[in-house]
Amino acid sequence: MYASLKRLYLELSLQEKRQLFLLTIVVVFTALLQVIGIASIFPFIAVALDPESIQSNQYLSVAMDFLEVKEHGFLIILGTFVLFIIILTNSSLAYSKWLTAKFLATMVHNLTYKTFQQYLHENYEFHLVKNSAELIKNLTVEVGRVINGGLMSSVNIMSGAISALFILILLIVVNPFVAISAILVLGGAYAMVYWSIKVKLGWVGIEVTDLMAKRMRFYNEALGGVKELTVLGREKLYIDKFLEVSEKIVKYKVYSASVMELPRYLIEIVSFGGVIAITIYLVGSQGDTQTALPMVALYGLAGYRLLPALQNIFRSFATLKHDISAVDLFYSDQSVNKQDVINEIKISHNNKGAKIFEKSIVMNDISYRYKGASRDAVKNLSLEIKANKSIGIVGTSGSGKSTLVDIMLGLLTPQHGEITVDDVTLTEGVLSDWRKNIGYVPQVIFLADATISENIAFGLPVHEIDQELVQRVSKIADLHEFIVTDLDGGYDAVIGERGVRLSGGQRQRIGIARALYHDPSVLILDEATSALDMPTEQSIINSVNKLVHSKTIIMIAHRLVTIKGCDIIIIMENGQIVDSGGYEELSNNSKSFRALLLKQSN
Numbered sequence: 001m002y003a004s005l006k007r008l009y010l011e012l013s014l015q016e017k018r019q020l021f022l023l024t025i026v027v028v029f030t031a032l033l034q035v036i037g038i039a040s041i042f043p044f045i046a047v048a049l050d051p052e053s054i055q056s057n058q059y060l061s062v063a064m065d066f067l068e069v070k071e072h073g074f075l076i077i078l079g080t081f082v083l084f085i086i087i088l089t090n091s092s093l094a095y096s097k098w099l100t101a102k103f104l105a106t107m108v109h110n111l112t113y114k115t116f117q118q119y120l121h122e123n124y125e126f127h128l129v130k131n132s133a134e135l136i137k138n139l140t141v142e143v144g145r146v147i148n149g150g151l152m153s154s155v156n157i158m159s160g161a162i163s164a165l166f167i168l169i170l171l172i173v174v175n176p177f178v179a180i181s182a183i184l185v186l187g188g189a190y191a192m193v194y195w196s197i198k199v200k201l202g203w204v205g206i207e208v209t210d211l212m213a214k215r216m217r218f219y220n221e222a223l224g225g226v227k228e229l230t231v232l233g234r235e236k237l238y239i240d241k242f243l244e245v246s247e248k249i250v251k252y253k254v255y256s257a258s259v260m261e262l263p264r265y266l267i268e269i270v271s272f273g274g275v276i277a278i279t280i281y282l283v284g285s286q287g288d289t290q291t292a293l294p295m296v297a298l299y300g301l302a303g304y305r306l307l308p309a310l311q312n313i314f315r316s317f318a319t320l321k322h323d324i325s326a327v328d329l330f331y332s333d334q335s336v337n338k339q340d341v342i343n344e345i346k347i348s349h350n351n352k353g354a355k356i357f358e359k360s361i362v363m364n365d366i367s368y369r370y371k372g373a374s375r376d377a378v379k380n381l382s383l384e385i386k387a388n389k390s391i392g393i394v395g396t397s398g399s400g401k402s403t404l405v406d407i408m409l410g411l412l413t414p415q416h417g418e419i420t421v422d423d424v425t426l427t428e429g430v431l432s433d434w435r436k437n438i439g440y441v442p443q444v445i446f447l448a449d450a451t452i453s454e455n456i457a458f459g460l461p462v463h464e465i466d467q468e469l470v471q472r473v474s475k476i477a478d479l480h481e482f483i484v485t486d487l488d489g490g491y492d493a494v495i496g497e498r499g500v501r502l503s504g505g506q507r508q509r510i511g512i513a514r515a516l517y518h519d520p521s522v523l524i525l526d527e528a529t530s531a532l533d534m535p536t537e538q539s540i541i542n543s544v545n546k547l548v549h550s551k552t553i554i555m556i557a558h559r560l561v562t563i564k565g566c567d568i569i570i571i572m573e574n575g576q577i578v579d580s581g582g583y584e585e586l587s588n589n590s591k592s593f594r595a596l597l598l599k600q601s602n
Contacts (some may be wrong), residue, residue: 008150008327016110019103019293023155026096031163033089035170039073040085045079051075096478100155107147112139124411129371133217141212142326149323153316160312190314197259198321204252205322215245260318357424357437357521357552361385361408366417367575368403377403378414379575387521390553392563394596401556404572405526408554410434417576424474439515441528445507452483453491456513468490474515478543479509505536512543522552530558537562560593560600 012020040459044058051071064074119135132585171179222229222238229235363383369376378400385391393401406412407419410431419426421434447455456473457465474480487493493503502510508528515523525544529537541562547553548565557563564583571592579590586593 005181008146013110016107018440020155023096023099023103024158026092026099027155027159028162030089030092030096031159031166033085034163035166037082037085037089038167040078040082044075044082047071047075047078096159100152104147104152107151108143111147112143115139115143116537123413124406125371125413131213131217134189134213134221136220137216141216142209145209145323145326149319150327151598153320153323156312156316157320160309160316163309163315165307167309170561182306185309189570190310191260194317197318201256201259201318201321202324204256205325208249208252208256208322209325211245211249215242215249218242218245243554256318260315342516355385357421357434359387361522361552363407364417364420366407366419368407368412368414370403376575378407380417381576382417383553383570383577387552388549388602389568390548390566391555392566392569393554393556393572394560394563394569394593399572400575401572402526403575404534405524405556406553408524409438409440436518437521439512439518439523441508441515441523441525443527443530445511445514447495447502447507447510448497449487449494451492452487452493452510453511455495457517458514469517470513473513474509476516476543476546477509477513478539479506479513482506482509503536504532505540508532508540509543509561512540516547520551522554523547525555527556527558529562534559541565560596569593 009017047060064071067074067077069077110124116139119139168179168183171182183230203243218238218241222235222242229238361384366378366381367376368378381400382402394406395401401411407414410426421430421437424430426434448458453465453467453470454460454462456470471480472490474483483493484490511528523544529540532540537559544553544555545565553566555563555566560583563569566583568580569583569586570577571586573592578592579586581590587597
């Protein structure tokens with residue numbers, strides 16, 4: 001647990017550490033004020049009960065002579081001082097609560113922002129092995145648990161411990177026997193309860209973390225596949241899954257909340273019984289109710305302040321034990337330091353004027369294997385792609401086509417071999433420049449719930465969108481007429497989440513227009529038309545063919561007719577290139593190509 005908290009503290013920025021230090025100072029100051037307020041009640045009650053006691057107390061006597069007042073006036077001054085201290089203490093407590101809330105909200109914001117930023121800049125392999133629902137859960141749920149359950153629990157433990165320590169020091173000064181008895185009884189009771197539940201609390205915290213990830217996954221799957229579920233009439237499966245997981249979360253949360261709060265009621269019984277016992281003890285030992293009453297008031301007020309401090313310590317320890325799993329999980333899936341990511345972002349944003357691709361892409365003996373896979377997805381592959389040529393890549397499912405394209409995109413790094421672009425080795429340092437040369441059209445186009453213009457110029461602020469360029473690339477993609485004729489609002493029409501108001505062909509055309517928006521020298525289509533009907537596919541291919549020999553075009557195709565006009569067709573099997581050539585040449589001479597043709601004709 002200590003190692004997790006240390007890791008969390010080290011992740012704080014210098015400014016966040018300063019804010020934490022300021023909060024600590026306010027907490028210590030507030031604790032001192034509480035002790036002063038508790039201590040001030042004793043002389044006030046004593047003077048109120050017996051004004052003559054001023055003369056028997058050298059400190060009160062000196063103070064009254066200095067102020068040059070009578071007993072009645074001195075009592076008013078004492079009462080005013082006590083009231084002032086109480087006002088100051090409660091104001092300090094209120095400020096401390098406000099400062100804590102502000103610190104907490106700021107920390108949640110900062111950590112969420114940094115983590116979201118990091119997730120978007122993690123390498124592609126990270127996202128291949130991580131479920132998006134889990135990452136969303138980390139951002140929406142686990143960040144709060146990390147800050148509330150990790151950092152703020154530690155702050156609350158410190159706050160409660162400082163308050164309790166100062167109060168106990170005061171009580172020890174007044175009466176060591178009573179103070180030590182209170183420490184043993186109250187502290188011992190809380191310690192026993194905590195030690196009896198800490199193991200189960202830790203286990204419950206781990207279970208809740210896992211269950212919340214499952215629940216978020218069910219949300220994503222059910223809402224993402226609601227059309228298919230509705231048609232199949234299988235909504236009940238996800239409803240039942242959600243119910244089972246959610247009921248367990250409720251059970252564990254009830255347990256956690258109960259064990260964190262229930263001890264308080266037991267301790268209150270013990271503490272009030274203690275006040276009664278102290279009263280009897282003081283009256284019996286001093287033989288005078290009037291003398292014992294100020295002490296009783298002192299211990300009553302001390303208990304009033306001490307009990308919340310002890311309960312705060314207990315609750316914070318319990319919360320920390322419950323949520324420490326979130327801290328461990330949160331940092332376990334982060335492969336790079338956040339500051340490194342921020343520095344990388346600053347560098348990439350300042351990296352302008354990328355070198356234009358002019359000559360060739362050369363892959364020399366590259367191999368890549370996914371984590372956990374038993375064989376290479378791409379194996380000892382060598383390939384040269386000349387600029388402004390059109391390349392078709394075909395093969396059966398699992399032959400390595402998409403992996404090869406992901407390597408070209410710089411999303412996957414080969415474990416063996418190298419890639420050069422215009423004689424420059426494709427390394428981490430030049431990936432940003434290389435990707436600025438690429439327009440990418442996947443099979444499934446992601447569309448935001450935004451306007452047509454915003455989706456074509458995807459990722460740019462509205463004020464930076466070049467509307468003339470948007471229209472120009474829309475015309476190339478044969479999309480312009482549909483937008484201005486059929487859409488109410490034209491380029492400002494909002495297309496709905498995932499483009500639900502558009503046909504498949506229209507979504508793909510938006511993908512092509514998006515890929516062309518920054519005028520790339522290389523256009524990659526990863527089975528971009530395989531889910532479309534033949535007429536629509538042919539229409540889109542005609543749009544792409546307008547760009548032949550003005551750009552380098554790389555097409556992965558499921559249907560062979562799609563790549564009939566390519567300069568070179570590459571056939572892949574088991575991660576390797578088994579043949580290449582023009583369409584007619586392969587039709588006549590390649591067994592592998594003829595086998596693919598035969599399969600598609602049946």
